[in-house]
Amino acid sequence: MLRSVESLKGVAVAASDGEIGHIEEVYFDDEAWGVRYLVVKTGSWISERRVLISPYSVKHTDPGTTGVHVNLTRQQVSDSPAIDTHKPVSRQHEVEYLRYFGYPTYWGGLGVWGMSSYPAFSPAARWDVSSDMRDQLALYGDKPPGDSHLRSTDEVNGYHVEAADGAIGRVSGFIFDDETWTIRYLTIDTRSWWPTGKEVLLATDWIFLIDWFGSTVSTELTRDSIKNSPAYDNSVPVVRNFETELYLFYGKPGYWSGMTAASLKP
Incomplete structure (x- = not known):
């Protein structure tokens, strides 16, 4: 879960x-x-x-x-x-x-x-x-x-998030799997960059660099793609259907068994 x-x-x-x-x-x-x-x-x-x-x-x-x-x-x-x-x-x-x-x-x-x-x-x-x-x-x-x-997750909370083409927001939380004890997502608050923004999920697989001295997390995703990605609602549990929607949106293979973006397309 x-x-x-x-x-x-x-x-x-x-x-x-x-x-x-x-x-x-x-x-x-x-x-x-x-x-x-x-x-x-x-x-x-x-x-x-x-x-x-x-x-x-x-x-x-x-x-x-x-x-x-x-x-x-x-x-x-x-x-x-x-x-x-x-x-x-x-x-x-x-x-x-x-x-x-x-x-x-x-x-x-x-x-x-x-x-x-x-x-x-x-x-x-x-x-x-x-x-x-x-x-x-x-x-x-x-x-x-x-x-x-x-x-510490407390240390990373609040780090700036850098997309491929510029700043996109701040780290606002972490989502982990309580069976494997693996952090699957960072929650990103985009409202510091985009006033009418939202919270979104950034899979840890899509992070290529954490700068501990500069307090930044970097991804190769673009700002527009993150801006248009499915919104995250922290009052609702993250379920597999939402994860599937998210991975399909980015065209990324899922971390779960046998899933690829191509195989999940209708």
């Missing part, structure tokens, strides 16, 4: 033995667009610090439920590696975090989650990460501490 990242903000996260805290922000990687961590502000039970929760541990995130449920205990969360959310999350910290929980690495494979398209993980088959982790860390050990391609 496709949902907005905003719908996660403030949602309670529950362990098997009680509440952990509430989601403050979301970290994603800027290469595969995978949602890697939920940043959760804990309650007073552990001095209100911030912890990372990986989608590997999430049981379900149904919008109709009262929170996000994880296959963890509060003690596991309390003992997890500390995180300073005011600094970039380094690859070394990620390795320490994944080793602690026994999660597989998500980098180095062909899928969004390493060798898989889903954050599949069974606590009963806890992975022995010791030797593989050391090999993986050796690949990144000489890079800057923050060079793990992790970004």
Whole structure:
């Protein structure tokens, strides 16, 4: 199911033995667009610090439920590696975090989650990460501490969007798939460029550059095509029919199985 990242903000996260805290922000990687961590502000039970929760541990995130449920205990969360959310999350910290929980690495494979398209993980088959982790860390050990391609959606919200022929608007949100934990779309508010404009969706597949220093997102789509694309209504869930309409409008192949723009034409 496709949902907005905003719908996660403030949602309670529950362990098997009680509440952990509430989601403050979301970290994603800027290469595969995978949602890697939920940043959760804990309650007073552990001095209100911030912890990372990986989608590997999430049981379900149904919008109709009262929170996000994880296959963890509060003690596991309390003992997890500390995180300073005011600094970039380094690859070394990620390795320490994944080793602690026994999660597989998500980098180095062909899928969004390493060798898989889903954050599949069974606590009963806890992975022995010791030797593989050391090999993986050796690949990144000489890079800057923050060079793990992790970004906060809060950071990117508000970035300028550059079309092939000029500015078109600003990033106003994110739409993610809550099964694969992949960001599929940025929502773009075009009203800063076009006074009678609207919100539209820009697929992450259509983004070729993010300039972190210039705070811009660039696409090869033109301003006219974006201006005339189907409008996005944030009060209505994004369903496959709307996605099909959007991809057909741009003549782009869909990310879902077997879809091409040509095969979907009437």
